[in-house]
Amino acid sequence: MATTGHAAHRIIEKHAGARDALIPILQDIQAEEGYLSQEALEAVSEGMSIPLIQVYGVATFFRAFSLEPRGRRVVCACTGTACHVRGASAVLDELERQLGVCAGQTTGDGEYSLETVNCLGACALGPVVVVDGINHGHMTRADVQHLLGGEPESAGADR
């Protein structure tokens, strides 16, 4: 994947390779390619002269980074304390059932990725589910169907 290397190098250059720009650089790569490939991390490590394990450590530390290709749509259920006590686990179960994947996985057709997060800072709206960056508050089991069904190309939803 020579292009990956190029994208990483271009992005590093844009940030002038400053060491404290590691996170913004990873964010940019992820925004461009949807995930952080091994090649991309290796290119970052080399380009910034940071040991690969440190880049890898940062990439695995933040939930926002994914080391695997993600689906075209990212469904992210909050399982933080406030959402949990308001029934986030039932919502997550329903999402898992309808998409047919476990949290952290992508549907076979590459359409949906289901992820969890430990608090979005919108606790008053709990349980919260984020679909493609848009927050949906006060989710219930029944809302899940609308959420997935109400969108175009919901082929991944198994109804």
Add this chain to the structure above:
Amino acid sequence: MIELTIDGAKVRAEEGMTVLEAARTQGIVIPTLCHFDGLSPYGVCRVCVVEVVKGKRSSLEASCTLPASEGLVIRTGSPRVQRARKVVMELLLSTSPKSKLLQDMAANMGVTKVRFQQKDRDCILCGLCVRYCEQQMQSGGLGFVGRGVSRRVGTAFDEMPEECRNCGGCEWVCPVCEQACRADDLIDGLCGGCLNAVPVESCPICTECSQSVGAEGHRTFR
């Protein structure tokens, strides 16, 4: 030169020393796990807690990262410190019950029961291996991966790092994989073997284990 008080004795320390270093110059034993001479202080294991007395109040601090400063009053073996260390040992043992070093230290401190749920992770995340690799071997193939309960020591993509020089230092420095406790069953999270060890005044087989021995003196372990 700074002057501070440790266990009632006036101790002179050089600027920039930590309380742990100042205590050790006087032969005052403070147990440590994540501290290692030649590696940067890390302050994660909390075994080295000491009490810092400020008038009527006092606080618990990790001595390995606490800078020695003028007029500091430190207690290294007060009941409060001992209680705190025991809890720390229980927590550490609950994640790595098979470590002989941890079992020995716990026995020395008089821990009689581990009250926390046992989850054997074979690692206390002390970071010694990571720092050893980076600071002594100038290799830097090891690091922390993940976060929270899934945080662990690893290599990038779980592959053998190119940088690794096969020195074996990471294993050698590890307090958990160094020597396994050979007890078959643990009772209340403890191997018990060491609790039956004989206390002795001076240790004929000293292996410079003083890191694991509390201020109360030595015991021999068989």
